[in-house]
Amino acid sequence: MRGREDRLEWLLPPRADMPPTQFANLIIRVESKSDVPVTSAGKERILNLIIKNIRTEVPNRFQTINQASPGPSTLNATVMIKRYEEGNAFARLMLAGLGQIHIDADIVLSEEGTKESLAQYEVSKTFAWGGMYGGLTDIMDVEDGFAKAVATSIVGRKE
Numbered sequence: 001m002r003g004r005e006d007r008l009e010w011l012l013p014p015r016a017d018m019p020p021t022q023f024a025n026l027i028i029r030v031e032s033k034s035d036v037p038v039t040s041a042g043k044e045r046i047l048n049l050i051i052k053n054i055r056t057e058v059p060n061r062f063q064t065i066n067q068a069s070p071g072p073s074t075l076n077a078t079v080m081i082k083r084y085e086e087g088n089a090f091a092r093l094m095l096a097g098l099g100q101i102h103i104d105a106d107i108v109l110s111e112e113g114t115k116e117s118l119a120q121y122e123v124s125k126t127f128a129w130g131g132m133y134g135g136l137t138d139i140m141d142v143e144d145g146f147a148k149a150v151a152t153s154i155v156g157r158k159e
Contacts, residue, residue: 006149011106012120014156018111021156023075026054026062027112028154032081042084045140049147050079050154058155074112077154081105086139087127101127101139103146107153121153 028050030043038046051065064070083104107121125146 006125006145009122009124011122012117014109014119018116018118021061023073023111024062025064025067025070025072025074025112026077026154027066027070027074028077028079030079030081032084036081036084038081038084042143043081046079046081046143046147049144050150053148053151054155057151061155070112072113075118075154076110076112076115077150078108078110079105079150080108084139096128099128101125101142103139103142105146105150107150109154119153123149123153125149 028047030047030050032038032043047066054061054065062075081103083102085100085102087099087101102125104122104124107123108117109119109121110117123146125142127142
C-alpha cells in the first residue's frame with residue numbers, strides 16, 4: 001500500500017442544467033453516521049477547514065457561506081462522514097500500513113429551496129506511512145487534505 005491514498009469519485013455526476021457554479025450562496029453541513037466516532041468539535045473543525053479551503057481556492061465564488069438567511073440561489077452541501085478512524089501512531093511508527101488513518105464521506109449537493117439533488121461525491125482519505133513521519137502524523141493532518149478535497153467538489157471541480 002502506498003502511504004497516502006486519496007480518492008474523489010462522482011456517485012452522481014453534476015447536472016448539466018443546474019451546475020453548482022450557478023449558485024451565489026452556500027450552506028455547508030457536516031454530519032456523521034451514528035456509529036462514526038467523530039465529536040462535535042471534530043465536525044466543527046472539519047467544517048471550518050472546508051470553508052477556509054473554499055475561500056482560498058475561489059475567494060469571490062460565494063457571496064455568503066453559512067449565513068442564517070442566505071437568500072435565493074443557495075447551494076446546500078451536506079458532508080456525511082461514513083468513516084473516521086484516528087488509527088494508531090505507535091503502530092504506524094513501527095511499520096507502514098499498520099495503524100492507518102481514514103476519513104470517508106459522501107458529499108451531496110442540492111438546491112436549498114427545493115432540496116433537489118444536483119450532484120453526489122465520495123471523498124476518501126487514507127494515511128498509512130510508517131516510521132517517524134507516520135508516528136508524528138495525526139487525524140488533524142489528514143483532515144486538512146480531506147477538507148481540501150471536499151471544497152474542490154463543492155466548487156465544481158474534480159481533483
